[in-house]
Amino acid sequence: MAGAERNRAQPTRPTRDHGAVGRWFEAHGRCLRSSLDHIARRRLASALTIVVIGITLALPTGLFIAAKNLAQITANWQQSVTVSLYLSPNADGPTLTQQLGDKPNIASAEFVSARQGLAELKKHSDLGPALDALGRNPLPAVIRIHPRPGIASEQVQSLAKQLGQRSDVARARLDAGWIRRLNAIVDLATRAAVVVAILLGCAVLFIVGNTIGLEIENRRDQIEVMKLLGATDAFIRRPFIYGGLCYGLFGGLVGLVILGAAALALHSPLNDLVAAYNGQLSIVALSATGALTMVAIGMALGWVGSVFASTRRLAAIEPR
Numbered sequence: 001m002a003g004a005e006r007n008r009a010q011p012t013r014p015t016r017d018h019g020a021v022g023r024w025f026e027a028h029g030r031c032l033r034s035s036l037d038h039i040a041r042r043r044l045a046s047a048l049t050i051v052v053i054g055i056t057l058a059l060p061t062g063l064f065i066a067a068k069n070l071a072q073i074t075a076n077w078q079q080s081v082t083v084s085l086y087l088s089p090n091a092d093g094p095t096l097t098q099q100l101g102d103k104p105n106i107a108s109a110e111f112v113s114a115r116q117g118l119a120e121l122k123k124h125s126d127l128g129p130a131l132d133a134l135g136r137n138p139l140p141a142v143i144r145i146h147p148r149p150g151i152a153s154e155q156v157q158s159l160a161k162q163l164g165q166r167s168d169v170a171r172a173r174l175d176a177g178w179i180r181r182l183n184a185i186v187d188l189a190t191r192a193a194v195v196v197a198i199l200l201g202c203a204v205l206f207i208v209g210n211t212i213g214l215e216i217e218n219r220r221d222q223i224e225v226m227k228l229l230g231a232t233d234a235f236i237r238r239p240f241i242y243g244g245l246c247y248g249l250f251g252g253l254v255g256l257v258i259l260g261a262a263a264l265a266l267h268s269p270l271n272d273l274v275a276a277y278n279g280q281l282s283i284v285a286l287s288a289t290g291a292l293t294m295v296a297i298g299m300a301l302g303w304v305g306s307v308f309a310s311t312r313r314l315a316a317i318e319p320r
Contacts, residue, residue: 028238035243038215046247049211053251056204057298058258060197061286065259067189068284083145083160084173091168093141100145105159110144117142140170201301204251208244208305216240216313228319237310244306245299252298256291 039046085100087093097111112120117139145163147156157174164172216223226236263285270283286294 028242031239032242034239035246038239038243039246049207049247050250050254052207053204053247053298053302054254054258056200056207057252057255057294058262060193060200061255061290061294062259062262063189063193063196065284065286067186067193070189071186072284081147081156081174083147083156083163085143085145085163085169086171086173087141087143088168088170089140091141093143096168097143100143100163105148105155106145107148108146110146112142112144114139114141201297204248204298204301205305205308208247208302209309211247212240212244212306212309213313215243216310216317220317223314223317224319227317233311233314237307237314240310241303241306244302246302247306248298248300248302249295251302252295255294255298256286259286
């Protein structure tokens with residue numbers, strides 16, 4: 001008797017349902033398999049949708065890669081910027097060249113005498129007879145300054161202005177106007193890639209949303225029966241959301257295949273470009289992180305498009 005009272009006095013602990021997690025995974029697995037089966041049954045329509053999504057994802061990614069390579073080429077070209085110092089007649093060129101070569105922002109300084117400059121001009125132009133007819137050398141001595149690699153363009157301009165103010169320098173010329181124009185083109189290309197990525201991302205949302213909306217309309221009778229049996233909109237739209245994720249995943253993988261095919265097609269011209277730089281130019285390709293990011297973006301866009309389309313379409317379906 002006392003033992004029975006003790007047993008009744010002990011509080012009962014709530015029992016955990018260890019099978020709830022398994023049932024949750026099983027339910028979502030059924031939805032995923034249902035979505036894959038539906039995509040497989042509609043082979044042609046699904047393939048066209050996936051290919052369009054792949055092209056839409058590959059285009060902005062390719063533009064970003066092209067802009068990145070163009071920026072790298074510009075950086076290599078920027079190292080060849082030269083500041084030409086035209087010396088006064090009474091300037092001591094060799095001594096000044098040695099002094100400038102020791103400055104921290106200058107990688108090297110090369111002195112070209114007036115006689116050497118005249119010889120180079122005759123060699124690379126047809127002005128030899130005209131220069132000989134002058135009877136004198138009209139060219140001044142020049143010091144060619146090569147700024148330190150990695151220095152900002154503003155610092156190069158400041159260096160040229162500072163050197164041009166010296167008393168033994170008649171004029172300083174910075175050969176970097178084309179570099180500034182090229183940098184502006186690179187910035188424009190990068191911003192254009194961002195704009196194209198946003199527009200094509202909206203296109204992916206529209207494609208996935210329209211595809212999921214058509215699938216819901218095709219299964220309208222089935223959805224009405226499920227609502228009559230008490231199924232909620234969240235339960236009904238789960239397979240459609242998985243369908244959008246699958247479209248985004250497969251579209252991202254197709255986009256990687258398209259980028260790989262484009263890389264193979266451009267392999268020979270890229271090798272020629274690298275050879276023109278004596279192997280010192282490295283072409284930036286799509287990294288593993290970039291590839292995963294593109295696929296993840298495709299899945300995210302597929303998820304957003306399917307959630308929006310399924311929520312809006314299912315809210316408009318009521319059992320008759």
